[in-house]
Amino acid sequence: MKKLIAAISGLVLGALASTVIFADFNDNKNTNQAGTATNAQKVYVPFGQKDEYYLFASGGHSGQMFIYGVPSMRHIRTIPVFSHDSATGYGWDKHSKKMLGKYTWGDLHHPALSEKGGEYDGKYLFATDVGNNRAAVMDLKTFTVKDILEVPNTGGPHCAAFVTQNTEYMFLPTRFAIPFGHKFASLDDFKTKYKGVMSAVTFDEKKQKLSVAYQVALPPWSFDLSDAGKKISKDWAVMTTYNTEEATTEMEINASQKDRDYIVLFNWKELEKMIADGKFDMVNGMKMLDPSKHKGAIYLVPTAKSPHGVDVTPDGTRFIASGKLAPAMTVFSFEKAFRAIKDKKFAGEQEGIPVLDYDSVMEREVNPENALGPLHTQFDGNGFAYTTMFISSEIVKWNIKTGETVDRVPVQYSPGHASAAEGDTVSPDGKYIIALNKIAKDTYLSVGPSHPESMQLIDLSGKKMEIIQSAPVDPEPHYAQMIKADKIKPIVVYDKDEKRPDSVWNQKDTSITRKGNVVEVHGVALRSKFIFDGKAARKDVINVKEGDKVVIHLTNIDLDQDITHGFGINSYDLNMEVQPGQTQTIEFTANKAGTYPLYCTNFCSALHQEMNGYLLVEPK
Numbered sequence: 001m002k003k004l005i006a007a008i009s010g011l012v013l014g015a016l017a018s019t020v021i022f023a024d025f026n027d028n029k030n031t032n033q034a035g036t037a038t039n040a041q042k043v044y045v046p047f048g049q050k051d052e053y054y055l056f057a058s059g060g061h062s063g064q065m066f067i068y069g070v071p072s073m074r075h076i077r078t079i080p081v082f083s084h085d086s087a088t089g090y091g092w093d094k095h096s097k098k099m100l101g102k103y104t105w106g107d108l109h110h111p112a113l114s115e116k117g118g119e120y121d122g123k124y125l126f127a128t129d130v131g132n133n134r135a136a137v138m139d140l141k142t143f144t145v146k147d148i149l150e151v152p153n154t155g156g157p158h159c160a161a162f163v164t165q166n167t168e169y170m171f172l173p174t175r176f177a178i179p180f181g182h183k184f185a186s187l188d189d190f191k192t193k194y195k196g197v198m199s200a201v202t203f204d205e206k207k208q209k210l211s212v213a214y215q216v217a218l219p220p221w222s223f224d225l226s227d228a229g230k231k232i233s234k235d236w237a238v239m240t241t242y243n244t245e246e247a248t249t250e251m252e253i254n255a256s257q258k259d260r261d262y263i264v265l266f267n268w269k270e271l272e273k274m275i276a277d278g279k280f281d282m283v284n285g286m287k288m289l290d291p292s293k294h295k296g297a298i299y300l301v302p303t304a305k306s307p308h309g310v311d312v313t314p315d316g317t318r319f320i321a322s323g324k325l326a327p328a329m330t331v332f333s334f335e336k337a338f339r340a341i342k343d344k345k346f347a348g349e350q351e352g353i354p355v356l357d358y359d360s361v362m363e364r365e366v367n368p369e370n371a372l373g374p375l376h377t378q379f380d381g382n383g384f385a386y387t388t389m390f391i392s393s394e395i396v397k398w399n400i401k402t403g404e405t406v407d408r409v410p411v412q413y414s415p416g417h418a419s420a421a422e423g424d425t426v427s428p429d430g431k432y433i434i435a436l437n438k439i440a441k442d443t444y445l446s447v448g449p450s451h452p453e454s455m456q457l458i459d460l461s462g463k464k465m466e467i468i469q470s471a472p473v474d475p476e477p478h479y480a481q482m483i484k485a486d487k488i489k490p491i492v493v494y495d496k497d498e499k500r501p502d503s504v505w506n507q508k509d510t511s512i513t514r515k516g517n518v519v520e521v522h523g524v525a526l527r528s529k530f531i532f533d534g535k536a537a538r539k540d541v542i543n544v545k546e547g548d549k550v551v552i553h554l555t556n557i558d559l560d561q562d563i564t565h566g567f568g569i570n571s572y573d574l575n576m577e578v579q580p581g582q583t584q585t586i587e588f589t590a591n592k593a594g595t596y597p598l599y600c601t602n603f604c605s606a607l608h609q610e611m612n613g614y615l616l617v618e619p620k
């Protein structure tokens with residue numbers, strides 16, 4: 001078996017390194033793309049009706065979150081998360097500017113919906129940023145980001161749909177090993193000075209704040225995809241590691257040498273206890289636990305080389321790992337693992353962490369014929385698993401208990417993740433799955449050498465899986481989650497009675513005041529004018545002096561559905577959005593003397609074009 005895996009993985013490695021593998025698929029001959037009348041009907045949502053599901057798709061290195069409706073596959077909205085966004089002024093208003101801090105881009109890989117009892121509760125959406133080590137939380141009442149947290153000691157937190165059953169934690173394993181705090185250290189000291197830190201992040205709903213509860217200093221391996229346990233395994237979580245070779249250069253060869261890497265199996269309840277018992281050192285302000293000193297919470301499970309995805313079954317009994325370089329999905333049993341741990345049946349230790357015996361935890365290896373490059377697995381709640389095959393460009397449906405292949409559908413092409421309806425809950429719907437394809441090739445009208453990615457909607461309700469719709473998508477969805485639309489309850493306007501110190505609700509209460517060189521404006525926006533000072537002759541003009549600090553609070557007093565105003569200042573590189581009933585603040589230094597028009601950037605009425613004024617900056 002070992003030899004076979006090694007041989008095939010050699011072949012796969014070759015295929016991964018070249019683009020030749022795609023040539024076979026270029027003629028589109030084996031597609032069953034949307035096109036027939038019945039498929040069109042299945043995805044048609046008539047005007048006045050709504051989609052059945054929301055799809056939250058990660059925007060990858062756009063740093064944002066894309067929202068689609070399913071089954072129409074219409075792109076409904078982009079939520080700016082880790083990158084600036086001109087359309088909404090995200091990154092310029094005070095709140096978002098503070099949250100983004102010094103960063104202007106992000107790499108959002110994995111969205112995770114908040115859960116209660118293992119079901120999506122529709123309240124919050126979490127996300128991580130591989131680019132600049134951050135975690136974010138969005139409120140699904142307003143579809144806006146509430147908090148962003150920068151996580152120290154970590155080099156590219158890469159995780160999966162990974163909140164625990166009651167949203168106790170979101171875990172962020174590091175993808176790249178680094179010395180604590182990004183300190184300088186020679187790569188010759190990789191083994192001793194570099195660490196693969198896993199962070200446990202919590203969300204305080206009352207304070208609307210994210211924070212790091214604790215971190216774990218693991219060996220300098222690359223940690224990757226993860227999933228939280230469910231039901232019998234609810235106190236546990238799993239994550240994959242590659243580069244247990246500890247390679248520091250030419251990773252594509254050097255990190256792929258060993259036949260086995262590991263799944264890290266950890267008990268977060270136990271870790272929580274250890275932290276409460278003071279079993280940690282402070283490292284850059286973080287509680288850091290060393291698992292080689294404090295044992296009993298973390299174990300290693302050998303798995304086929306260079307694993308990428310690991311996913312827990314809806315009933316919580318098993319976890320399924322697949323790797324790019326071995327053509328197999330490996331099914332592991334939590335019960336077997338618990339027994340081995342209880343009986344202390346270990347095959348040895350790696351860097352002070354007990355290694356479980358592969359055969360004592362493994363239930364079966366699943367090898368669908370000619371299926372290459374298995375990455376991620378989703379579930380339908382009827383005992384079937386759906387695994388994406390990056391290299392052979394397909395989704396394979398198989399029986400979790402028997403390993404038998406039930407169906408396969410070619411996708412176009414090279415799927416990373418797939419996302420099933422309510423797929424990460426304890427009770428997936430089994431209605432749809434969406435293939436998130438990395439390479440769309442000639443699927444859409446050409447837009448030059450770089451083509452859009454694609455998302456293909458697959459109907460699971462019939463005997464055979466059937467692709468019924470395909471939607472282009474900006475770079476780059478890694479993972480997505482699909483939730484029943486009726487679970488989400490967005491507000492229509494911001495609550496006027498909510499206490500916000502800088503809101504103003506009457507035109508006569510607006511004001512421009514000066515304290516030293518700080519000019520503070522309490523203004524309102526309404527159809528179709530700005531009023532900054534209701535007592536002034538020109539109510540829509542802000543007069544300041546060169547060098548003043550200007551603080552503008554603007555309340556949108558139009559409490560009507562969908563009447564959003566914008567506030568842009570010409571040539572000052574400033575814009576923000578103010579939604580109905582919302583108060584937003586923008587701060588800047590008037591360091592350019594002159595005359596600058598300001599205007600509403602969001603079309604709001606027949607007189608939108610008249611909704612403007614001036615910022616007059618008197619020279620020193």
Ligand code: CUK
Binds near residue numbers: 110158225375376479
């Ligand atoms: S990753 Cu991109 S295909 Cu960041 Cu979940 Cu696997």
Ligand code: CUA
Binds near residue numbers: 527565600604608
């Ligand atoms: Cu207000 Cu346009």
